[in-house]
Amino acid sequence: MAIDTDHPHELPVPDEVHPALDAAIEPSPAPERGLDKVVFGVTALISIAFLTWGFVSTGSLADASASGLSWVMGNTGWLFVLTSSAFVVFVIWLALGKFGNIPLGRDDEEPEFRTVSWIAMMFSAGMGIGLMFYGVSEPITHFVTPPPGTGEAGNAEAAQTAMATTMFHWTLHPWAIYAVVGLSVAYGVYRKGRLQLISSAFEPILGRHAHGVGGKAIDMFAIFATLFGSATSLGLGALQIESGLQIVAGIGDTGNAVLVGIIAVLTAAFVLSAVSGVAKGIQWLSNINMVLAVALALFVFVVGPTVFMLNLVPTSIGSYVADLPMMAARTAAEGEETSDWLSSWTVFYWAWWLSWTPFVGMFIARISRGRTIRQFVTGVLLVPSLVSVVWFCIFGGAAIDLQKNGTDIAGAGGLENQLFSTLEVYPLATVSSIVVMVLVGIFFVSGADAASIVMGTLSERGTTHPSRPTVIFWGVATGAVAAVMLLVGGADALTGLQTITVIAALPFVVIMVGLAAALVKDLGQDPMVVRRQYAIEAVEAAVITGVTEHGDDFVISVQKDPEA
Incomplete structure (x- = not known):
C-alpha cells in the first residue's frame, strides 16, 4: 500500500484556512491601545479602599478577615483541596493523551529557548522567597508537631511524614496549578493569535464576551490575585530580613515600624528594577540569585550532615508517593484541629499558589513558545519539583538532624528565625546569614518586579510593555498591601498574611476551573486533532474500499472530490 500526495497544499491566509490546517497567525493587536480605564480604575479604587481600611x-479589618477565613474554611475549604489535586490529574492527562503533541506555536516551529536556558529560567520563577522562608521551618515544624492524624510528636516516622508533607506542598500540586494558566495563555497567544490576557483564554466558552464585561471581570480578579500573592511574598521576606537583622546586627526585638521600613526599601528596589526593563532588571537579578542560592545550598550540604541529606532524598520521595492519597484527601471534615491546621498550611499554600498563577503562568508561557504540550508539562512539573526536593532535603535535613541531636531549632522563635538558627551552628554563620538576607531581598525583587509588570499588562489590554506609571502604581500598591496584611496579624504577623491570602484567592479558584474547561474546548478544535480525525475516517474508508475492490494491491491517493 502506498500513499500518493502529488498536490501539496499552499498554506492559506487565516480567513480562508481549513480547520484541519495550520496557519501563520500573528498575535492580534489590541482593539484599543493604552490603559483599560475600567479594569485599572475598578481594581485601583478597590485596592486603595482596602489600604485605607487597613x-x-x-x-476592624482583622476581625473581618478572621470572620472571612472562618467562612471560607467552613464552606469552601474542600474546593481548594479538590481543585488543586484535580489540576495535577488534568495536566498529566493533557500531556499523556491525544493533545500531548500539539505545539505552543506553529506546527513546524522550534522552541524559542534552548532546553537548558528554559530550565534555568523556570528555576527562578514562582517560589524563590518561599523556599528561603520555609526551607527549614516547614520540615522542622512538621517533625516536632506532626500533622493531624499522623501520630504523636517524636514517633518513629516523624521525619518521613514531615518531609512527605513538605513535598506535597511544594512539588507537583503548585506547578500543576501554574501549568494550567501557562498552557492556556501560551496556546492562545502563540497558536491562536490572541491577546496576552487571562480573559482571552476564555474565548472558546465566552466568545465575544471574553472581551466585554465578563472578560474585564476575569482580568480584575487576576490582578487582585497577583497583588495579594505578591504582597504575601513581600511580607514573608520582610519578616525574614527583620529576623536576620536581629541576629546579625544584634538590634534586639523590633516592632512593626521596622517591618514597614523593610517593606518600603524592598518596594522601592523592585519598582526601580521593574521600570528599568527586563534585560537590566529581572535577568540581571535572576542570574545573581541563581549563583547565590546554589552556593548557599552547596555550603550547607558540605558542612551539614551530608550522608543524612542524601539518604533523605529517596526516603522523602517514597514517603510522599505513599502518603499522597491521604494528604490530598485531608479536609476540615476531620475536625476543628485539622481545619485550623489546613488554614495555616495546605489551604494557605493552595491559595498562595493560585494567587501567583497570573504572574508565573504568564511568565512560563512567555518562555515556552515552540514546546509541545507534553514537553511543557514534563518540564514544568518535574524540573522545579526536583529542585524543591533537593532544597528541602538539604535545609530541612540539616534542621531535623540538629533537632535530633539536641539543638532546639523548632524552639528558636517564629518560623522566620529557624533558618538563621540552623546556620548559626555551622561555620561562617554571619556570612551565610547575610547571604540569606540578600537572597531573600533579591528573590522577592526579581519576582515582584515581574508581577507588577504582569498587573500592568492586565491593566493595559495585554501589552507586553506597560507604561511606567501603571507599573509603579502596582509596585507601590503591593508594598502597601503587604504592610496592611502584616499589621492585621498583630503580634503574629504571619497569620495576617495567611488569612487574607486565602480569602483573596477564592474567586480565582472558580476562574481556574473555567480556564481548564476553555483549554479543553480549544484543544478539541486544534488543527492537529481535526487532521487526526479526518485521517482516521478517510483512511479507514479508503482501506475498506481498496481491499473490497482490489485485495492487497491498491494505492491511496489524494484528489479533489468530484462531487464537492
Missing part, C-alpha cells in the same frame, strides 16, 4: 481601622 491603615485607618486595622482592628
